[in-house]
Amino acid sequence: MIEFTINNQPVCAQKGETILQAARKAGFYIPTMCYLEKTTPCASCRLCVVEVDSTDGLILSCQTPPTAGLAVTINSDRLEKERTNIMKLYDVNHPLECGVCDKSGACDLQNKTLEFAVSAQNFSAKEQHRPVQHWGLINYDPALCILCEKCTHVCNEIIGDDAITLQFGGYKSAVVPKNSDVLDCTFCGECIAVCPVGALVSSNFQYTANAWELHQVPSTCAHCSAGCSLTYEVKHASIATGTKEKIYRVTNNFEVATLCGAGRFGFDFDVHATKDEELFTKAVEAFKNSKAIRFSSIITNEEALILQRLKEKFGVKLFNEEARAYQSFMAAFGSVSGKNSFSGSLESIAQSDAVIVLGGRVSTDNPAVRYAITTAARHNGAKVIYMHPLEDELMQNVITQMVKYEAGSEEGVIAMLAKTLLNGCDVSDEIQSFLNGLDEGYLCAESNVGDEEFAQISKTLIRAKRKTLVVGLDILNHKNSANIAKLCGLIEMATDFSVVVISQHVNTVGVSLICDLDSDKPTDNVVGYNASGDFTVGSMGVCDMLVPALNSQEGTVTSLNYQVLSMNVAIGFEGYCLNDIANELGIREVNTIDYTSQLPIQKGFKGVDFDSLSNFYGPLGEDNRGYILEMMDVACDGVIDDVCQLPEYNGTIAYACNPVNQFNIYTAHTTQLEKDNALRGSAQFAIAARLAHGDRVTIEGHVGTKTFIIDETLKGTIALNPFYEESTANRGYRFEKIKLTKVES
Amino acid sequence: MHVEPLQDRNVSELSAYYYVDIPDYPETGWDKFKQVMKRTFKGELFVGLWVVLREMIKFDIHTVKYPLEKLPIGPRYRAVHKLLRLWESGFERCIGCGLCEKICISDCIRMDTRIDENSRKEVTEYSINLGRCIFCGYCAEVCPELAIVHGERYENGSEQRAHFVIKDDMLTPLDWLTSGQQQEYPGFGAITPNESVKSTPLAY
Structure with missing residues (x-):
C-alpha cells in the first residue's frame, strides 16, 4: 500500500496502481478522453493531467504510479486551463454533424465540450477532404476521428487481431488497416464499442436510430459458453410495422468487458409465432407419448430443469450427447x-x-x-x-x-x-x-x-x-x-x-449440472427440443412448433466460469414456450423463471429468485453479474488408467472447426455475420485429396455439398470443416478421417 | 394604452377606471313589479328585430361563407405540418436528427432513416399522427434546419380518429419549389428566397 494525498486528502493505492486508478477508487473525478480501464494507457489525450509537489511540470495521472507521501492536486486553475485548451484543440474542425451522427447523445466529445464550456473555435486549420471508409461491417469517418487510439489499443492488446494502426501525419493522421488496404480482421467490432465519437460505427446500424431512442435490455450472449455480458438495444422496426420491435444493435460495457463479433453483430436470431392451439395440443401429445427428449445446450437453466422434471415424472430419457x-x-x-x-x-x-x-x-x-x-x-x-x-x-x-x-x-x-x-x-x-x-x-x-x-x-x-x-x-x-x-x-x-x-454451447455447463442425461440410442417417439426428433420443438430452422429463442426469453445460463448469468427479453414472443407444455403435463409453475430458485443446490446453485439476480459491472469494473456456483466436494476415488495404444489418423483428415464468428445454427441465421461454410485445406491437402481450388465436394457421411478452398495459412493434411449450419447434435471426436467425392457441376 | 394606468386599481380621475352608472336594484316587491312591467311594454325587443331586418334589406353581409370562403391565416398559425426543401439545391432540408421525434410531447412523430449511397443520412419515411398531435409547435421550434414547419391547412376532419400525414403529403413538391410557391416564415434563421440564393459548393 502506498499512501499519498489527493487535494490534501489521504488516499491509498495498491502496488501497480496509477494515480488515476487510485483517485477513481477514492471517488475523485479526473476527466479523461482516451483512458480505457482494460488496456494499457493510450496517453494520447493528456486530459488527465495533475499537479504533483515533486515536480513543476504537469504529469499524466493515467500512467504514473504514485510514490509514498506524494501530494497530488487534481483541480486548479492551471489544470482547468490546460484541459480546456485540450478540448478546444479537439474541437478544431470537428464536423458539426451532431444532428445526424450516431454517437450524438452518448458522445464523449460532446460531453466534455459541454463540461469545459467550449463554445467557439479558437484555433483554425485548413479543412481537408477525408472521405468515409467502408470496411465491411465497420464504417470509419476520419473527419470525426479524434485519434484517441482506444481502438488500436483494444485491437492489439485485448483482441489480438492487430488489424488497425495509427498512420501518423500530424493533422492528417488517421486510423488505417495495418499492412493492408482493406480491413482484414475477425470483425469483433470492439473498436466500434470503444470509439468515443462517431468515427467508427457499425455499417448496419449507421444512421438508423439515435442513441436516446433505443431501449436497452441487459442480457447475456447466447452463442458460446463464455457468457459475455451484452445489452440489446431495441426500437420499433419501422413506421410501417407499427409497434413491432427490432434489435438495432448490441453494446457492451467496453471499459471492462469484451465482446466478439458474433455477440455484437449476430443478434437477429429471434423467431416469431402466434398461439396456435391445434399445434400446441399436438406438441403436448408428442411430449406425453415420447420415450425420449433430445435437446441442445442452447437453452436456459430453467428449461433444463423443466426437462429434468419431465424425466422424473414420466421417465422419459434425456438425450444430449454434447453435454453428456x-x-x-x-x-x-x-x-x-x-x-x-x-x-x-x-x-x-x-x-x-x-x-x-x-x-x-x-x-x-x-x-x-x-x-x-x-x-x-x-x-x-x-x-x-x-x-x-x-x-x-x-x-x-x-x-x-x-x-x-x-x-x-x-x-x-x-x-x-x-x-x-x-x-x-x-x-x-x-x-x-x-x-x-x-x-x-x-x-x-x-x-x-x-x-x-x-x-x-x-x-x-x-x-x-x-x-x-x-x-x-x-x-x-x-x-x-x-x-x-x-x-x-x-x-x-x-x-x-x-x-x-472449455464447453461448447452457452449452457453446456448448466445442462450438465441439472440434467441426468442418457446415452443417445435410436429410439421411437423422440421429441427434439432445439434438436432433431420425430416431433421437433425449437427456435431455429424448421421446427414443428416454435418456441422463443434466447433473445426472447427470461432465464439464466451457466457460463464456462460456472457463473449463473441472466438473460432478458429483447424481442417479445407471442407463442407458447416449454413451460406452457410442462403446465399441460402437470408440472406447474406460472413462469419459466419460477424455476430459477429451484435449481439444484447440491450442485452449487444458490436458491435465489431470477429477479434478485443483478446483471451489470460496477463503476470500478466489479462483476455484479448473477453469481458464481459454489465448488462442491466430490469423492476423490478416480484411478488413472495406463496410457496404452494411441489412435492413429492418416490420410485426409477433416477437423470440425467453424469460421470466426460462427458457432451454431443461430449465428448461421443472422444477417450480418459472414456465412462461409467452405472446406478449407492446405495446398498439400489438395494434392492428397486430388482437389483443386473451388471444387464442389461431398463428404461421406455428411449431408450436402461444400466448396473446397485452398487456404494459404494452413499446412499439413488436415482440412477445416465448418459445421455451424448443421444441427446442434454432438459430432463426436473433431478429427475425422474423411472420404471426399468431387461433384461435377 | 400602457399598462401602468390599469395597474392602479384605485378609481380616480388619473386612473383608467371609472364608475359605471348602474341604477339601484329594486328592493321592495312593488319596485320589482314596476321593473318587470317597464321592460315588458317598452318594446326593446323590436329595437333588435329592426336592426336585423334593416341589415337584411341592405344586403351588406359580413359572414364568411365557409367552406366556400376561408379567412386568411396568420403566418405563424400552427396547422398541419410541412416539410420544406432547400431553395438552392432542391434537397430535403430534413437531416433526420430525430429531435422532433424526441421533443414531441404527444409522441406522434416517427421517422425511418438509413445510410444512403453517398454515406449521408437519408429520411426514408416520416409520419405524424394528426389524431394525437396537439399542434404545440415544439417540432418546428426544435428543428435545427427549419425543415419542419406548420402550414395553413387546419381542416382535420376524417373518418378515423387517428389519421396520418406521411412524408409525401408534407414535402414541398419540386415544381412548387421551382415556381417559388414554397412559403417561408419570417423568423430566426429564415431566408428570403431571391436570386442571391446559390447552391453551396461542397467540393474541395
Missing part, C-alpha cells in the same frame, strides 16, 4: 481433483503469466478465451504454449511455443505434459508409479512431440507464478476423454496450475 460428454469429462476430472468444477476462469487466464492451451482451436471455439490469452500475453508478458495438431493463424502473434502433436494422440500428450508439470511435485506413490511407468519413447514417437519440447515447456514455466491450463473442445469427445480428464484433474490437484475446461 462434458458431464462425464467433469465427473472423471472431479474423481481425481476432488471438486465438481475447476479453479480457473476467464479472469484467471487473463491474469496468468503462463498459459498452456491444449486440444482446441480457441480462437474460433471461444473468442473470449482467445481475448483472455491475448490480454495475458500483452499485459503480463505471459508465455503461451499452444498444443494442437493445427497451427492457428489468429493466435500466432501471442504464441511463444507451438507444440504440434498428431491428431488423436491427446492422451499421450497430456500424460507427458502431466509428467513434465508434476516434476518435483509431492504426489502419492500410486501416481508417481503411474508417471514412471509411462512409455515415453512410444508416446513421444506416436504423438510426434519430442522430449526437448517438454523440456522447453518446463524451462518456460520456471519463472511463471500464475499458470493456467486451458483444455479445449477436442478433448471432450476423445475416445479416452475420461482418462484425459483424470490427468487434467491430476494437474489441477497436484500443481499450481488452474485448469479451465
Whole structure:
C-alpha cells in the first residue's frame, strides 16, 4: 500500500496502481478522453493531467504510479486551463454533424465540450477532404476521428487481431488497416464499442436510430459458453410495422468487458409465432407419448430443469450427447481433483503469466478465451504454449511455443505434459508409479512431440507464478476423454496450475449440472427440443412448433466460469414456450423463471429468485453479474488408467472447426455475420485429396455439398470443416478421417 | 394604452377606471313589479328585430361563407405540418436528427432513416399522427434546419380518429419549389428566397 494525498486528502493505492486508478477508487473525478480501464494507457489525450509537489511540470495521472507521501492536486486553475485548451484543440474542425451522427447523445466529445464550456473555435486549420471508409461491417469517418487510439489499443492488446494502426501525419493522421488496404480482421467490432465519437460505427446500424431512442435490455450472449455480458438495444422496426420491435444493435460495457463479433453483430436470431392451439395440443401429445427428449445446450437453466422434471415424472430419457460428454469429462476430472468444477476462469487466464492451451482451436471455439490469452500475453508478458495438431493463424502473434502433436494422440500428450508439470511435485506413490511407468519413447514417437519440447515447456514455466491450463473442445469427445480428464484433474490437484475446461454451447455447463442425461440410442417417439426428433420443438430452422429463442426469453445460463448469468427479453414472443407444455403435463409453475430458485443446490446453485439476480459491472469494473456456483466436494476415488495404444489418423483428415464468428445454427441465421461454410485445406491437402481450388465436394457421411478452398495459412493434411449450419447434435471426436467425392457441376 | 394606468386599481380621475352608472336594484316587491312591467311594454325587443331586418334589406353581409370562403391565416398559425426543401439545391432540408421525434410531447412523430449511397443520412419515411398531435409547435421550434414547419391547412376532419400525414403529403413538391410557391416564415434563421440564393459548393 502506498499512501499519498489527493487535494490534501489521504488516499491509498495498491502496488501497480496509477494515480488515476487510485483517485477513481477514492471517488475523485479526473476527466479523461482516451483512458480505457482494460488496456494499457493510450496517453494520447493528456486530459488527465495533475499537479504533483515533486515536480513543476504537469504529469499524466493515467500512467504514473504514485510514490509514498506524494501530494497530488487534481483541480486548479492551471489544470482547468490546460484541459480546456485540450478540448478546444479537439474541437478544431470537428464536423458539426451532431444532428445526424450516431454517437450524438452518448458522445464523449460532446460531453466534455459541454463540461469545459467550449463554445467557439479558437484555433483554425485548413479543412481537408477525408472521405468515409467502408470496411465491411465497420464504417470509419476520419473527419470525426479524434485519434484517441482506444481502438488500436483494444485491437492489439485485448483482441489480438492487430488489424488497425495509427498512420501518423500530424493533422492528417488517421486510423488505417495495418499492412493492408482493406480491413482484414475477425470483425469483433470492439473498436466500434470503444470509439468515443462517431468515427467508427457499425455499417448496419449507421444512421438508423439515435442513441436516446433505443431501449436497452441487459442480457447475456447466447452463442458460446463464455457468457459475455451484452445489452440489446431495441426500437420499433419501422413506421410501417407499427409497434413491432427490432434489435438495432448490441453494446457492451467496453471499459471492462469484451465482446466478439458474433455477440455484437449476430443478434437477429429471434423467431416469431402466434398461439396456435391445434399445434400446441399436438406438441403436448408428442411430449406425453415420447420415450425420449433430445435437446441442445442452447437453452436456459430453467428449461433444463423443466426437462429434468419431465424425466422424473414420466421417465422419459434425456438425450444430449454434447453435454453428456462434458458431464462425464467433469465427473472423471472431479474423481481425481476432488471438486465438481475447476479453479480457473476467464479472469484467471487473463491474469496468468503462463498459459498452456491444449486440444482446441480457441480462437474460433471461444473468442473470449482467445481475448483472455491475448490480454495475458500483452499485459503480463505471459508465455503461451499452444498444443494442437493445427497451427492457428489468429493466435500466432501471442504464441511463444507451438507444440504440434498428431491428431488423436491427446492422451499421450497430456500424460507427458502431466509428467513434465508434476516434476518435483509431492504426489502419492500410486501416481508417481503411474508417471514412471509411462512409455515415453512410444508416446513421444506416436504423438510426434519430442522430449526437448517438454523440456522447453518446463524451462518456460520456471519463472511463471500464475499458470493456467486451458483444455479445449477436442478433448471432450476423445475416445479416452475420461482418462484425459483424470490427468487434467491430476494437474489441477497436484500443481499450481488452474485448469479451465472449455464447453461448447452457452449452457453446456448448466445442462450438465441439472440434467441426468442418457446415452443417445435410436429410439421411437423422440421429441427434439432445439434438436432433431420425430416431433421437433425449437427456435431455429424448421421446427414443428416454435418456441422463443434466447433473445426472447427470461432465464439464466451457466457460463464456462460456472457463473449463473441472466438473460432478458429483447424481442417479445407471442407463442407458447416449454413451460406452457410442462403446465399441460402437470408440472406447474406460472413462469419459466419460477424455476430459477429451484435449481439444484447440491450442485452449487444458490436458491435465489431470477429477479434478485443483478446483471451489470460496477463503476470500478466489479462483476455484479448473477453469481458464481459454489465448488462442491466430490469423492476423490478416480484411478488413472495406463496410457496404452494411441489412435492413429492418416490420410485426409477433416477437423470440425467453424469460421470466426460462427458457432451454431443461430449465428448461421443472422444477417450480418459472414456465412462461409467452405472446406478449407492446405495446398498439400489438395494434392492428397486430388482437389483443386473451388471444387464442389461431398463428404461421406455428411449431408450436402461444400466448396473446397485452398487456404494459404494452413499446412499439413488436415482440412477445416465448418459445421455451424448443421444441427446442434454432438459430432463426436473433431478429427475425422474423411472420404471426399468431387461433384461435377 | 400602457399598462401602468390599469395597474392602479384605485378609481380616480388619473386612473383608467371609472364608475359605471348602474341604477339601484329594486328592493321592495312593488319596485320589482314596476321593473318587470317597464321592460315588458317598452318594446326593446323590436329595437333588435329592426336592426336585423334593416341589415337584411341592405344586403351588406359580413359572414364568411365557409367552406366556400376561408379567412386568411396568420403566418405563424400552427396547422398541419410541412416539410420544406432547400431553395438552392432542391434537397430535403430534413437531416433526420430525430429531435422532433424526441421533443414531441404527444409522441406522434416517427421517422425511418438509413445510410444512403453517398454515406449521408437519408429520411426514408416520416409520419405524424394528426389524431394525437396537439399542434404545440415544439417540432418546428426544435428543428435545427427549419425543415419542419406548420402550414395553413387546419381542416382535420376524417373518418378515423387517428389519421396520418406521411412524408409525401408534407414535402414541398419540386415544381412548387421551382415556381417559388414554397412559403417561408419570417423568423430566426429564415431566408428570403431571391436570386442571391446559390447552391453551396461542397467540393474541395
